[in-house]
Amino acid sequence: MKVQLVALSLVLVGSCSTLRHTEKIKQLKNNIAFDDAKTVQTYLNTITESELKAHVYAFSSDEFQGRKVGEPGHHKASQFLKDYYLSENIASPLGSKYYQHIPESFFSEGIKNSQNVIAYIKGNQYPDEVVIISAHSDHEGYTDNTIYNGADDNGSGTAAVLEMAQAFKKATLEGHPPKRSIVFLHLTGEEVNLTGSRYYTKYPVFSMKNTVANLNIDMIGRVDEAHTNNENYIYVIGADRLSTELHYISEMANAEFTNLELDYKLNSDSDPNRYYYRSDHYNFAQKGVPVIFYFNGEHEDYHEPTDTAEKINYPLLEKRTKLIFATAWYLVNSDKRIEVDVDAI
Numbered sequence: 001m002k003v004q005l006v007a008l009s010l011v012l013v014g015s016c017s018t019l020r021h022t023e024k025i026k027q028l029k030n031n032i033a034f035d036d037a038k039t040v041q042t043y044l045n046t047i048t049e050s051e052l053k054a055h056v057y058a059f060s061s062d063e064f065q066g067r068k069v070g071e072p073g074h075h076k077a078s079q080f081l082k083d084y085y086l087s088e089n090i091a092s093p094l095g096s097k098y099y100q101h102i103p104e105s106f107f108s109e110g111i112k113n114s115q116n117v118i119a120y121i122k123g124n125q126y127p128d129e130v131v132i133i134s135a136h137s138d139h140e141g142y143t144d145n146t147i148y149n150g151a152d153d154n155g156s157g158t159a160a161v162l163e164m165a166q167a168f169k170k171a172t173l174e175g176h177p178p179k180r181s182i183v184f185l186h187l188t189g190e191e192v193n194l195t196g197s198r199y200y201t202k203y204p205v206f207s208m209k210n211t212v213a214n215l216n217i218d219m220i221g222r223v224d225e226a227h228t229n230n231e232n233y234i235y236v237i238g239a240d241r242l243s244t245e246l247h248y249i250s251e252m253a254n255a256e257f258t259n260l261e262l263d264y265k266l267n268s269d270s271d272p273n274r275y276y277y278r279s280d281h282y283n284f285a286q287k288g289v290p291v292i293f294y295f296n297g298e299h300e301d302y303h304e305p306t307d308t309a310e311k312i313n314y315p316l317l318e319k320r321t322k323l324i325f326a327t328a329w330y331l332v333n334s335d336k337r338i339e340v341d342v343d344a345i
């Protein structure tokens, strides 16, 4: 992992530079503060397990037939997302269509055209700078008699995005618009080689250069085997790889508002699962955009038809969503855009 490597090499060159590094980190941490904590709390309180539950049940229902990319069930799910944003009066940077169409030719053979769904709230000070909250909308589809509902994968992440969008909208209407623009991005084709994010990062609606960070959510409603006795956790992956500042902002948001155990085990480059490379955030990271991937780890229903809505831990989903909301709030409202580490790319 980057930070450890840097620290080690500094030890080798001498204590002066080690001191400088320690001092720099201390300064970085001291500069991160939620001056508007009360306001953040007000809108965190609008994120509720009951609303998240309603979203997960709706999005993972049989109506969408397992949301297989390019198939009628996924198109219907995309329409569901668009209708939600219309009903919440949240605009799209693409105007009235909300869809970023991806042609069949961009997919591997046998997969039909599909779409990312994009909504946003425009920043009032730095509208060209964007923070993207993403979650993939597709899943495994169905076989003859079995629908893969994908409640955790990724009904949970989708519900979190919808609930955060509503909270940011309410804040905007009540006089607290974001300084930067915040984008709600529902990516298609994650289950087929991260195609939706590959397309978005190749044909971005906002330039990659102006994309401050990507917070990507893929499965945050369950508890894995390693945490059966301590479910108050979330795996945080990638936060420190491109921006040390982003890592500390995430830690500060958690300390201030949620007190989850941020588990970095899966962020280790030596982790054999290599999750950092396995969901949509990676396409953003490859373009130099700092990312955080939020994940609950695998469980017995992962990619099984038994990944259903009644198995989601809704109080925990609420808490994890609040962590992401607080982090996003900081990223869009800080006076200074977060920095990418000079030695990161």
Ligand SMILES: [Zn+2]
Pocket (backbone or CB within 6 Å): 136, 153, 154, 190, 218, 219
């Ligand atoms: Zn997934």
